[in-house]
Amino acid sequence: MRRLFPILVIFTGVLLSYAMSIALLPVVHIGGITLIGAPTEQTMGSVQRIFYYHVPSAWTAFILFFINLGASVYYLIKRCATADIVALVTAEVGVVFCTVVLVTGPIWARPVWGIWWTWDMRLTSTLVLWLIYVSYLFLRKFSSSGQTPLLAAALAVLGALCVPFVYFSIWFFRTQHPQPVMGGGGSIDPRMLHVLLVNWLAFSCFAFLVCWSRFRLEKVQREVDEAHAMRSLLDDPSAAARSMR
Amino acid sequence: MTDNAPVITVHNLIKQFGRFAALRGVTAEFAGGKFYAILGDNGAGKTTLLRTLAGLNEPSSGQVEILGSRRFREICREVGYMAHPSLLYDEMSGVENLAYFAQLYGIEAPGRGAEVIAAVGLDATLTRPVGQYSQGMRQRMSLARALLNDPKILLLDEPFSNVDLRSAREMVRLLAGLKDQGKTIFVVTHQASLLEGAVDEFVWMAAGKIVGRTRELTPPEPVA
Amino acid sequence: MSGAAEGQKGAKQGVARGITRATLLKDLRLEWRSKDAINSMLFFSLLVVVVFSFSFDPSAEESRQIAGGLIWVAFLFAAVVALNQTWARELRNQVLDAYRVSPAPPNSLFMAKVLGNFIFVAVLEALMTPLFIIFYRLRAIGPAWQLLLVAAFGTWALVVNGTFFAAMSIRTRSREIMLPLLLFPISIPAILAMVQATAGILTGEYSARFWIVLLATYDLVFTTGCLLLFETVLNAE
Numbered sequence: 001m002r003r004l005f006p007i008l009v010i011f012t013g014v015l016l017s018y019a020m021s022i023a024l025l026p027v028v029h030i031g032g033i034t035l036i037g038a039p040t041e042q043t044m045g046s047v048q049r050i051f052y053y054h055v056p057s058a059w060t061a062f063i064l065f066f067i068n069l070g071a072s073v074y075y076l077i078k079r080c081a082t083a084d085i086v087a088l089v090t091a092e093v094g095v096v097f098c099t100v101v102l103v104t105g106p107i108w109a110r111p112v113w114g115i116w117w118t119w120d121m122r123l124t125s126t127l128v129l130w131l132i133y134v135s136y137l138f139l140r141k142f143s144s145s146g147q148t149p150l151l152a153a154a155l156a157v158l159g160a161l162c163v164p165f166v167y168f169s170i171w172f173f174r175t176q177h178p179q180p181v182m183g184g185g186g187s188i189d190p191r192m193l194h195v196l197l198v199n200w201l202a203f204s205c206f207a208f209l210v211c212w213s214r215f216r217l218e219k220v221q222r223e224v225d226e227a228h229a230m231r232s233l234l235d236d237p238s239a240a241a242r243s244m245r
Numbered sequence: 246m247t248d249n250a251p252v253i254t255v256h257n258l259i260k261q262f263g264r265f266a267a268l269r270g271v272t273a274e275f276a277g278g279k280f281y282a283i284l285g286d287n288g289a290g291k292t293t294l295l296r297t298l299a300g301l302n303e304p305s306s307g308q309v310e311i312l313g314s315r316r317f318r319e320i321c322r323e324v325g326y327m328a329h330p331s332l333l334y335d336e337m338s339g340v341e342n343l344a345y346f347a348q349l350y351g352i353e354a355p356g357r358g359a360e361v362i363a364a365v366g367l368d369a370t371l372t373r374p375v376g377q378y379s380q381g382m383r384q385r386m387s388l389a390r391a392l393l394n395d396p397k398i399l400l401l402d403e404p405f406s407n408v409d410l411r412s413a414r415e416m417v418r419l420l421a422g423l424k425d426q427g428k429t430i431f432v433v434t435h436q437a438s439l440l441e442g443a444v445d446e447f448v449w450m451a452a453g454k455i456v457g458r459t460r461e462l463t464p465p466e467p468v469a
Numbered sequence: 470m471s472g473a474a475e476g477q478k479g480a481k482q483g484v485a486r487g488i489t490r491a492t493l494l495k496d497l498r499l500e501w502r503s504k505d506a507i508n509s510m511l512f513f514s515l516l517v518v519v520v521f522s523f524s525f526d527p528s529a530e531e532s533r534q535i536a537g538g539l540i541w542v543a544f545l546f547a548a549v550v551a552l553n554q555t556w557a558r559e560l561r562n563q564v565l566d567a568y569r570v571s572p573a574p575p576n577s578l579f580m581a582k583v584l585g586n587f588i589f590v591a592v593l594e595a596l597m598t599p600l601f602i603i604f605y606r607l608r609a610i611g612p613a614w615q616l617l618l619v620a621a622f623g624t625w626a627l628v629v630n631g632t633f634f635a636a637m638s639i640r641t642r643s644r645e646i647m648l649p650l651l652l653f654p655i656s657i658p659a660i661l662a663m664v665q666a667t668a669g670i671l672t673g674e675y676s677a678r679f680w681i682v683l684l685a686t687y688d689l690v691f692t693t694g695c696l697l698l699f700e701t702v703l704n705a706e
Contacts, residue, residue: 128654128657131653131654131657132655135650138650139647139650142642142647143640144263144640144641144642146262146263147640150701150702150705151637151640151705154698154701154702155637157698158630158633158655158691158694161690161691161694162654162657165658165659165683165686165687165690166658168683169657169658169661169683170658170661172679172680173661225263225264228264229261229264229265229266232264232266232269299566299570300569300570301566301569301570318572321571324570326566328566330563331562332567334495335561335562336499336503337495337498345495346567348487349488349491349567349568349573350571350572351484351487351572394571
């Protein structure tokens, strides 16, 4: 597994730079060869290109939150420490990607809609989702070590239960967002779709890579804590009590 | 009486709070119908041991078996627990408190509260809220709460702290009487001398371990 | 045989209900003697009403649009005061431990707390709503009886999650701050529904039916979820 890590780093690096550059470049023809970039959108112009980062980030964040839910449920059933680390890691990285969505959204909205922020359905529900998972991270930070995993898992389950309600309520509240790209009935240039999917793959790989390193870090951190605890089991207690201070 | 089957078996019990281990591998058997005093310095793990026996702490590792069961909820009716804080509502009178806790145990008899209050030597007709009791009275009311469900095993954390000498002696006599009825009693205390004569065994704890068990109130030889 | 099992199950439920009732009565009695929660809630929501009235003209016609939001925000903040009190009462003298060593089911305690808080917040609403009506000159153009449904479902939504997260936050450091941090994000759909329903009824511009159904579903889902998870949270030492 460890040996795979550098390979994944290189693979992700290459893929990500490729994906991000084809998202920025127009379609170029040199000779008879088509160097695939993304065609410039007719009405929005180049600003539309941010959508190749915006949408994959959103998808990645949703997948991570989904994994978080799965890991939390698994933890509640099996009390398995690894599941808890997975839940923690996916929530953290998911919040980062969700932040990217919330930042790139307004950057796109300003020139296109003429406003930085609008309380439309997808922006608002993503914001609420972000708030729920930030509160999850707060809970993890503020509860003392022994009970954190249990409480966090319970919150994750309730937070996930909340998601359909967020979606429905805000859907009824207002809808101004462009139709979803996939399955929304809107047509998309296949070349754009290609760039989008490549970007999604790259973002997912990147997210996986970050999660993996964070997972290893957390695991080592817990092993260190465990070692401290074991030492306090063996040492004379006054020394252990001193190290606590 | 002498070779009773163990009512509590503890095996390699470890309890960690974060990086600190409060119990560092406790293994012991306690026979039924006996009176045990658990002694040790502050931070020796006495209270943690008692709370773990009372099912309030999940052990980090190791096992607790009480009356043949490893699941505390199955035998919780047979255990009475008295903590250092009173476990009583300050704004209610003693009888009101006990009436509420009796309902938690499904005790129907209306006189049960008054009965245990009289048993610990308090006046059941007192309508003052518990918050206005003296410390000693509150301790005794707390003991009454632990006795409410007529438990086979009593876990008492510092029952004599702030109780005047005469009342404490009375409480010891009461506990000795309960032992004679076949109950197993554990008392965590710093006033061991009060218990001389009544106690069957002194259990000495230090640094999260049981370091010795003696019949007399003489500390065991320090283990190297 | 199944009849016997069912009878046993019925008896168990009867015991659980009895304990819920006993705990609820005990809480009401404690609150009646101290009046901590209800007094601080009342004063707090009064403050909110007064402070809000400085930020816009309360008698203007547009204020009808935002009054729905305002009322619920005032009640939400006031409810947090009561919710923090619920478990604080059980932590004094660690009485919660006495419950935990008893054979009483954890969910009975939870339901008693939820019902107790529901009563407290309902009393608060009953006392404060007339004041709102006077201060902001409100009158409903839509069907006013629906406001009762909105109030009942909305209050339940706040209180069931609030009681759960208050129980969760007593297991953390700085517990008083933790409760709103946990409660508000998850309550957003419920708050949105309450505010929208109230505004719809007050202005008479649209039907509140969708929002009331949404609230009822929300209540159902979260009551179930909280009941399933409460024992875990209670025993997280």
